[in-house]
Amino acid sequence: MPIRNAEIAEFFKKVADLLEIDGANPFRVRAYRTAVRTISSLGHEISELIAHKDLTNLPGIGKELATKIKEIVATGRLSKLEELEKRIPPELHQVLKLPGLGPKKVKVLYDQLNIRSLPELEKAARREKIRSLAGFGKKSEERILEEIEQRGQGKERIQWIVGEKVAASFIEYLTAQPSVKQIDMAGSFRRRQETIGDLDILVSCDTPAQIMALFIRHEDVQRVIAQGNTKSSVILRGGMQVDLRVIDSQSYGAALHYFTGSQLHNITLRRLARQMGLKINEYGVFKEEQRIAGQTEADVFAALKLPFIEPELREDRGEIQAARQGRLPELVTQDDIRGDLHCHTDETDGHHSVEEFARAAAQMGYEYIGITNHSQHLRIARGLDPEGVKNLIKKIERLNQKLDDIVIFKSMEVDILKDGTLDLPDSILKELDFTICSVHSDFRLPRQTQTERLIRAMDNPYFTILGHPSGRLINQRAAYAVDLQRLIAAAAERGCIMELNANPDRLDLDDVHCKIAKEFGVQVAISTDAHWLGHLSYMRLGVNQARRGWLEAKDVLNTRGVEELRKYFRR
């Protein structure tokens, strides 16, 4: 079984950790971390690229790392890592993960007290052996014990939609202060990442000290990590971290850009600035000592002779180069969306009638809605048998006569069975406008078998959209083993469509594969998979993800009108 990108990245992650503890050149460490990032976000399997592509064309991969990748792919081992592990215990990397302990301190703990694991660290701290080490004191010893106790609590990245509620509460709370002139969310939240580690809030106001004091008194704050004149950090009950940064109006745009990140985007942009003889920091763009931009983000980009780059693109995945070459995508927006093609009604496991869904969709300004109930194989959802489907088709046809401001598409979410056949006979499928075909069973097939199962399903002429293509549930269940890129290529050949399921637990396709679908010319259908009317609003989450995947309106199926859709449905 060929080695996966995630495994190659894991090798380099370990090397970076151990090199850091070893006191290696920090830029060398960074090179390994850059490679981890490049490899993880690739979307293509390196083990497949390796035969016909020069790996040094990948950003951050040079001759040395290319050689090491080849070694890993060929042997499943990395001699560099094995050599490091002889000198430095590999378990030390869990000590390194503890907040407040970096490579230098971990090294001291290991050299002086032979601490190589968290239990050993805890024991030493309880015996008050750490406070006397150089660079440590009573407070750092207490902090270590505190962090060990809290480890695992609320450290998981949270879904964007959960962050959205907390963000709204802080914005409302701080905006009530009249001295606040500008306020924005920054960080991964603003980049609309599917999960976020913390929340970053940026404020400009006349009374920084007062805002800081107000901030740490928010009712959800459990513990204050840091409090300064311009920057404070707190932990909320439940474990989420929130950072507040206060900045002058004249630097607001530069700070918003800086705190929006991503870090790698910032590094690449700063490197570009240096090449132009400029310097960027959170206070502005500087030529010599003089600030030449900073009030708005657009000013900052303009100073670097770049058009505005949308926050969702700022991941150092080629957006800066695209901006320089004037080929940034014009990202799809919620306003471009003309309908929702995936919802479940009370015929099966949904909680509202077809008519209720249709009227709700019309009220949202949609032109159409697709009713996609489960098929018979999915017993737990009371999936429909052929007779049930026929009845539903009749009901929808009657409603289409009655309602004149919305088109209801006759559809089903059809199970893809273990052998790749579909769960309803063609004689029924041909009566539908389109199908969503999904995997709800046999998640654990080997990668190649799973991939071929899905391609076989696509061979059915009535297959339209592949539902939640990877099957992953965020923070709950990994994707099933499947070669998504091969599926996308197969979809391109057959005129099939990939779903971007907008349910906050799914967001499936992910951003990387949206971009690959676009490169293959495969349409993406952004759908909510609604079981309640309220779920129809998940569309915004799907649009967020699509934007992160560089999709434009023309790449998204449901930005098209009814007649154009029918052409796609006919393949």
Add this chain to the structure above:
DNA sequence: GCCGTTTTCGGCCCGACTGTTTTCAGTCG
């Protein structure tokens, strides 16, 4: 260890906060 419109060597993003210090190193984002 990577990279090059100035460079194949010598740089590599940049600043805030904390704790342990008597002027700063380490950590973090």
